[in-house]
Amino acid sequence: MTFHQIIKLRNLLLGINFIAVLFNSSLFLFLSRYISENQLDYQLLTKLNSIPSNPMSVFIKSLILFFVLATTIIVRQIKAFSKLANNCILIFELILALAIFFILNMSYNGIFLLVFINLFLTNKDEVEFNKYKFWLLAGFMLLILFSLSDQNLINDFIKAPSLSSYIAFLPQSTGSMLSFIRSFLSLTNLMLFIVILLFYAQYLSSREQELKNKLEISKEFKSMADLTEHISHDKDRERLARDIHDTIGHTLTGFAVGLDAAIVLVDIDPNAAKKQLTKVSGSVKDGLINIRKSLNRIRPGALDNYTFKAALEELLHEFQTISHLQITLEYNWDAEKLEKTTEDVIFHIIEETITNSLKHGHAKEITVICSMKENYYQLVIHNNGRNAPDFKPGIGLTYLQDLVSSIGGKIKFDGKVGFTTIVLIPKESNIND
Incomplete structure (x- = not known):
């Protein structure tokens, strides 16, 4: 699974959340009109634990805020921001999600899953798969937020009109169908969230392995470069060894020729023979000096x-x-x-x-x-x-x-x-x- 494919799944999650927000806000709007047209307002107020907001206001505000949230998510995905700006935008997205959650009278909390997914995806270069503390902390925060945003639980602390109270005024078949659609959207949103998390964890793991492989290849290249340098030093020593061989051959050849000449001259002209031997001795000494210099160069420094x-x-x-x-x-x-x-x-x-x-x-x-x-x-x-x-x-x-x-x-x-x-x-x- 590539990161581009994960982004496509995130965009699908964005679409599901748009449908869920649109569906829940529409229910508030149209069910309020249905109850009003059937003159059931008083019965509704007796079932609600707080005064409901203007349903048209709920509808418009929730869609506008979701549009702003979606735009922010998409822009942040296609444009790079500094770390500080990125963190500020993340906080802004969380505030937008909270605003949508409360405007919808806490009837839909799946919007937080979208924000959490975006948190992971926009910080992919800072999150490593083996940083378990990060994942545990993020999962723990998600669990707390999701638990606290459950309407049945939070209604004990924050009073808000329940959408279920509106649906109860509809015929049973219609109400059951609408409740099923709400549950289906929430469940689909949750399942897709889990799928994206699994694929994202797999992506991070494969990317980490790829980085390790690149590091190994880099080490291999460095080793090969060092080995090549070492071999080049060996070639230099081989060249010096051949130089020694040539020097020895040249010195011995000159020595043999000079010695033959001295043998010929020793009976004819002893003084000339002595001079010839002096030349041969000097030539041999020079050869030995050259050989000694080459040996010092070829001898490994470690020795x-x-x-x-x-x-x-x-x-x-x-x-x-x-x-x-x-x-x-x-x-x-x-x-x-x-x-x-x-x-x-x-x-x-x-x-x-x-x-x-x-x-x-x-x-x-x-x-x-x-x-x-x-x-x-x-x-x-x-x-x-x-x-x-x-x-x-x-x-x-x-x-x-x-x-x-x-x-x-x-x-x-x-x-x-x-x-x-x-x-x-x-x-x-x-x-x-």
């Missing part, structure tokens, strides 16, 4: 500011925050002293693997296990994403293979159930052997 375990926990926490992943870390290297190079490699492997799990595997849960296996550091990373039994290593996995091989390690992948990455990196003592 400089925390212990390796704390840096891993910070990395995994960051991934959980930006992607809503459930990541479990089992760390059994507390007693181990890892080399900086090993730390860098393991850190990059975990970072790259989790990123791939999000980008390609759409995983929700990831387990990272850091353990020992003989003289090897064993790293196992498993995610519950999509299976990939026949995967072929792409650029990212090839990069990991090269990274692990650079420190004498081994890496293998298994995509049968989710995706698992297993890394074995020899301890320093094993490398020296």
Whole structure:
């Protein structure tokens, strides 16, 4: 049920109230004339507990006031007002409803249901479905007003001519039919009021759910943006790694060529060979400086500011925050002293693997296990994403293979159930052997 459809039901309620007001005011007018024409005025006065108002005045005033009320309701629906002006108009509508109620000699109290419905509909942006206190208070006020406006009850406190006394002068069949029409209009008004309230509660509930969904989508977009930023940082590190690779290759090539030239010159011209070796030494030193600068740039800042375990926990926490992943870390290297190079490699492997799990595997849960296996550091990373039994290593996995091989390690992948990455990196003592 859309809000526009609810407004249509409210307009139907407005029409029913117009018919009810017109019917009750007409009864006062025409029954007064009927009683007067049949010279039953004295008998009527003996049955009434107060002097009746001019029936024509009742008819005209009630219709004019209802017209003003209907106009106010419609105008407020199509035009926006400030909160203060809106509240003042609501009070004005309630005063109009009270005026109509008393002008009709308290014979019709359904007009209050129209005002209450309008109260809810014009405050839809301020009322939330889960604010039960508001609904309880509004319902309690409605119950009190409806109870107090019952003519049989209120006549004990406020004297007013009863329409039933007028109807009693008609033939029984005619009187019964008119009483039935009055009751039918009141009951229809009440039933439609309840229907509108139910649909309105449903509308608020669905709108609240829609807002929650939009909020979730907004959070997902933010997570994707954070993840994209994180991945871009990874790409920067990959570029730096390639720069290191190129620098090392260039330095080693220059070193080999310069050394060959020095070997040739050593027997012919020792001084020239010495100068050549000096050039080679300078070139190698420059290469080492460039490599060291690149390494400082590629090394994650977390590894400089925390212990390796704390840096891993910070990395995994960051991934959980930006992607809503459930990541479990089992760390059994507390007693181990890892080399900086090993730390860098393991850190990059975990970072790259989790990123791939999000980008390609759409995983929700990831387990990272850091353990020992003989003289090897064993790293196992498993995610519950999509299976990939026949995967072929792409650029990212090839990069990991090269990274692990650079420190004498081994890496293998298994995509049968989710995706698992297993890394074995020899301890320093094993490398020296």
